[in-house]
């Protein structure tokens with residue numbers, strides 16, 4: 560039997576999550592964020608499953624967008640960080656990509672180019688996150704500049720991004736909403752436009768801010784975007800379940816060390832299982848003792864340092880376990896947020912961290928078995 564580290568990916572759960580999101584924001588168009596290899600789930604596989612059900616796909620680089628065109632994806636694709644060099648504006652023009660403008664050099668590039676077709680443009684404003692986007696006081700001038708450019712299609716759309724939408728009580732959220740609203744009101748008197756503010760957390764928290772487009776990422780993949788509510792409470796289902804198997808078992812005497820650095824020492828005689836999955840597969844090396852691992856559906860506890868290819872568990876909760884038994888590391892019946900609590904990670908980096916040697920199996924529909932781009 561070959562190594563059994565696999566990611567089982569559920570088309571059904573992906574489409575279910577999309578339905579839940581659309582129910583939250585029934586009047587908005589959906590930009591499904593598939594950047595970073597669709598949060599580790601496979602850019603092509605996810606995009607081809609979503610294409611017929613969403614209005615646009617969101618990527619971070621033109622390379623990702625071109626891969627999608629290459630496999631025949633025809634719906635609009637937005638370059639969420641815009642062009643990284645002038646030539647990308649030309650490519651975006653011919654491919655019909657939507658381009659975010661967030662930095663004045665991007666407008667200079669545009670002024671010096673002759674694009675074959677008008678570009679679908681978004682102006683990104685910094686409503687308070689302090690990352691990408693024009694400051695509110697300078698943004699109206701850049702909006703005017705884009706409006707006057709013959710290389711830009713109308714309408715020019717406006718977007719911004721929340722810094723703390725996962726924390727409902729954070730006062731920055733309302734400040735950002737107020738700043739964004741003020742800006743779009745000032746723009747509305749100049750020209751028709753369309754707006755987008757909400758990521759997954761915003762979609763669930765701020766129905767008044769859904770505007771024309773929502774931009775769900777993590778919720779599509781079935782992890783909770785909110786610190787205060789679990790995925791199940793939001794009716795989201797995990798798209799990815801990481802599965803492997805038990806490859807060795809032994810009874811270890813009280814006082815025996817387990818794994819690198821002898822971080823864990825058996826406090827009493829313990830049945831210990833070795834599982835074929837390590838940080839070389841994407842299970843974080845920083846995971847602490849006690850992280851839950853499902854062996855034959857029984858919740859066991861991780862013990863000792865995560866190795867490149869293996870982890871160890873205390874099998875006390877699963878006395879009938881035998882070599883070859885199935886193991887789940889996160890996904891169905893084991894929310895990824897629970898694992899994140901035992902690491903320095905959040906669900907986003909756990910999902911994007913799953914490595915290429917893990918085999919991907921999609922349930923139903925098209926079967927792209929590689930998780931690579």
Ligand SMILES: Cc1ncc(COP(=O)(O)O)c(C=O)c1O
Nearest residue numbers: 592639720758759774775776777
């Ligand atoms: C501009 C933008 N919009 C939307 C998203 C989706 O965010 P989330 O995964 O929290 O829904 C991201 C993700 O980082 C983003 O950068």
